[in-house]
Amino acid sequence: MRCTTLLALLALVLLYLVSGALVFQALEQPYEQQAQKDLGETREKFLRAHPCVSPHELGLFIKEVADALGGGADPETNSTNISNHSAWNLGSAFFFSGTIITTIGYGNAALRTDAGRLFCIFYALVGIPLFGMLLAGVGDRLGSSLRHGIGHIEAIFLKWHVPPELVRVLSAMLFLLIGCLLFVLTPTFVFCYMEDWSKLEAIYFVIVTLTTVGFGDYVAGADPKQDSPAYQPLVWFWILFGLAYFASVLTTIGNWLKAVSRRTRAEMGGLTAQAASWTGTVTARVTQRTLPTAPLPEKERPPLPPLPCPAQPVGLPQSPVSPEKVATPSPPTASALDYPSENLAFIDESSDTQSERGCALPRAPRGRRRPNPPRKPARPRGPGRPRDKGVPV
Amino acid sequence: VILEAWVKGVNPKGNSTNPSNWDFGSSFFFAGTVVTTIGYGNLAPSTEAGRVFCVFYALVGIPLNVVFLNSLGTGLRAQLAARERWEERPLRSQLPQVLGLGLGLTLGTLATLVLPPVAFSHVEGWSLSEGFYFAFITLSTIGFGDYVVGRDPSKYYVSVYRSLAVLWILLGLAWLTLLLSLGPVLLRRCSRLWLLVRGLGLQEGPAPDPEGLPRPKKSPISA
Numbered sequence: 002m003r004c005t006t007l008l009a010l011l012a013l014v015l016l017y018l019v020s021g022a023l024v025f026q027a028l029e030q031p032y033e034q035q036a037q038k039d040l041g042e043t044r045e046k047f048l049r050a051h052p053c054v055s056p057h058e059l060g061l062f063i064k065e066v067a068d069a070l071g072g073g074a075d076p077e078t079n080s081t082n083i084s085n086h087s088a089w090n091l092g093s094a095f096f097f098s099g100t101i102i103t104t105i106g107y108g109n110a111a112l113r114t115d116a117g118r119l120f121c122i123f124y125a126l127v128g129i130p131l132f133g134m135l136l137a138g139v140g141d142r143l144g145s146s147l148r149h150g151i152g153h154i155e156a157i158f159l160k161w162h163v164p165p166e167l168v169r170v171l172s173a174m175l176f177l178l179i180g181c182l183l184f185v186l187t188p189t190f191v192f193c194y195m196e197d198w199s200k201l202e203a204i205y206f207v208i209v210t211l212t213t214v215g216f217g218d219y220v221a222g223a224d225p226k227q228d229s230p231a232y233q234p235l236v237w238f239w240i241l242f243g244l245a246y247f248a249s250v251l252t253t254i255g256n257w258l259k260a261v262s263r264r265t266r267a268e269m270g271g272l273t274a275q276a277a278s279w280t281g282t283v284t285a286r287v288t289q290r291t292l293p294t295a296p297l298p299e300k301e302r303p304p305l306p307p308l309p310c311p312a313q314p315v316g317l318p319q320s321p322v323s324p325e326k327v328a329t330p331s332p333p334t335a336s337a338l339d340y341p342s343e344n345l346a347f348i349d350e351s352s353d354t355q356s357e358r359g360c361a362l363p364r365a366p367r368g369r370r371r372p373n374p375p376r377k378p379a380r381p382r383g384p385g386r387p388r389d390k391g392v393p394v
Numbered sequence: 395v396i397l398e399a400w401v402k403g404v405n406p407k408g409n410s411t412n413p414s415n416w417d418f419g420s421s422f423f424f425a426g427t428v429v430t431t432i433g434y435g436n437l438a439p440s441t442e443a444g445r446v447f448c449v450f451y452a453l454v455g456i457p458l459n460v461v462f463l464n465s466l467g468t469g470l471r472a473q474l475a476a477r478e479r480w481e482e483r484p485l486r487s488q489l490p491q492v493l494g495l496g497l498g499l500t501l502g503t504l505a506t507l508v509l510p511p512v513a514f515s516h517v518e519g520w521s522l523s524e525g526f527y528f529a530f531i532t533l534s535t536i537g538f539g540d541y542v543v544g545r546d547p548s549k550y551y552v553s554v555y556r557s558l559a560v561l562w563i564l565l566g567l568a569w570l571t572l573l574l575s576l577g578p579v580l581l582r583r584c585s586r587l588w589l590l591v592r593g594l595g596l597q598e599g600p601a602p603d604p605e606g607l608p609r610p611k612k613s614p615i616s617a
Contacts, residue, residue: 007469010462014429017458018560021425021451022418028444030416036440106536108435113540118527125534205445212452214433217539218440255457 092233096222099237102128103244105210107217140245151175180250184211184243192221195232210240211247419556423544426560429455430567432532434539463564467571471579492587495580499573506569507533510562514543517555533566 048056089097093110100107101124112118151172158168185207192203198219206219222233416424416437424437428451439448507529515525520541528541544556 004469007465010465014459014462014564017455018422018425018429021428021455022421022423024447024451025424025439025444026416026418026421028441028447029421029439032441032444033416101536104431104535104537106433106531106538108537108539111538111540115523118523122527122530125530125536129534201442201445205449208449208452209433212456213431213535214428214452214456215431215537216433216435216438218435218438251453251457251460254453255461258454258458259461 096233096237098124098128099240100215101125102132103213103240104129105213105215105240107215107220109217109220136241136245136248139241140248143242143245144249147176147179177250180246184239184246188239188243196221207243211243212251213244419554420544423556423560425451425455426563427537428452429459430535430563431456432535432537432563434537434542436539436542459564463568463571466568467574470568470572471576492584499576502569503573506562506566510566514559518543529566532563533570535567 044059048054048059089110097110099105101121104125112121154175155168155172158171159165163171185204188207189200189203192198192206193200196203196219198206202219206221209216209219210221221236420437426432427434427437428448431452439445511525511529512522514520514528515522518525518541520528524541528543531538531541543559
């Protein structure tokens, strides 16, 4: 990535942040002021109704309540029923560790003790990469099974003499649609039913969770009245699968954003080759999977260290597969530089290599190879070609 | 009522004169926590329109941010790799380079990962361990929200304080990305160098190793 591009991106991100700040401010500030005013009025009313309470004492009490809220205590429960529900029973603690390693971090329950915090740091250091590996595996399997089904449908379409570009668009739509249905809409209705949220609240919760933003203003299964034992583990598994799906969706969006800014001829050539290889991957992936990981030709090794993924220090089993799959040998027949097919190639690519930071993976090989001095514009996917020879398909 | 108001993000201690949670600086901070997927949750949109906008904002903003961090990491790495052609140099000149690289990395780590927690704990009145806990929870993008900078209403903050915090988060994440991409490379080179040195029977052999080893240790933070 060149310096100017980088600066432009930085400016774009900052601009995006500023615009978001302005919009959120415009949307939320009036509501906040209203809430503050309401609170003040209620306080006045309370003071008038109970003249025996001095404002100072009330202030102290409120402060105490606020601290307890921060400490995870529930002000609605009194001390008698404290035993039957704790925020740290086994199920909730399981859910909590889930929010750590997925980096969602709702924060509705957070650690208060020093020992807990210390443990949390090391727990996260081990758990997050571990979960990344699991996520990559799940995403890969999920993507491949989805693509398998889509491949069948695609074959049917091709039998009907539908043009290939249209087929690609259709299959991408199918991928998005099925994923949305499975991981966004179904949970939305489930949460509507289980948690008594409105549709919008449920969708908001789903998106905030699956993007791992995790504000924690809505948390599934946090309601103490809710006590079906299978609910929270189910939520956890939904999070696992949904994250795998969402990582691919986010990657796709990121790639769209990137593709819009990418205009150079060399890169376009590379992308078309990639797009052309798209259909090839569907059939070739089975044979690729059985190969030992990363049979890199030796001549690639000296100029640059070929660890293909910066985001995975632990070396996921899938990571070496992805560049090969991208470079699957299929003749670059399509010369059209249209964006749709390019994006579809990204969709295909992105759903293979999943991790939370899965977005980093598919592009990694190209960025990596940039510093390679003998880079020729005529061979933009330079690293891919020699690898083709190493991969007997 | 207090509970509801607290959930809505109103500070119960404050009277109506204290600064809003949704002034520009805080909104900027909030936008930062959205696109970096930290999501502290001390501020969360509570109106319908705000939520709808937040969903789409996140859908566009998160990939944008990832692309940015990614390109920053690879760009920095590419510069480093371009400057150092390790294999073509003789052995003697490799050692200072390793040292220089290690020094640069240490300084960068100090500037992005060590100094800010100290500064935060000073400004916020946290203990050092709390400061590092906050930095870790933030940069791993877990974001519990039990410690958030610039939240204490009894303190006066410079208006750009939270914006600075967002910039620190961006920089820290980028630095982590760089370390992630650089870690394996460094490890490989150091191990090769070490083998080379040991093969020649020199004594400086283990020197580059402690340079390279601390990096990957930090790397899993945002993996």
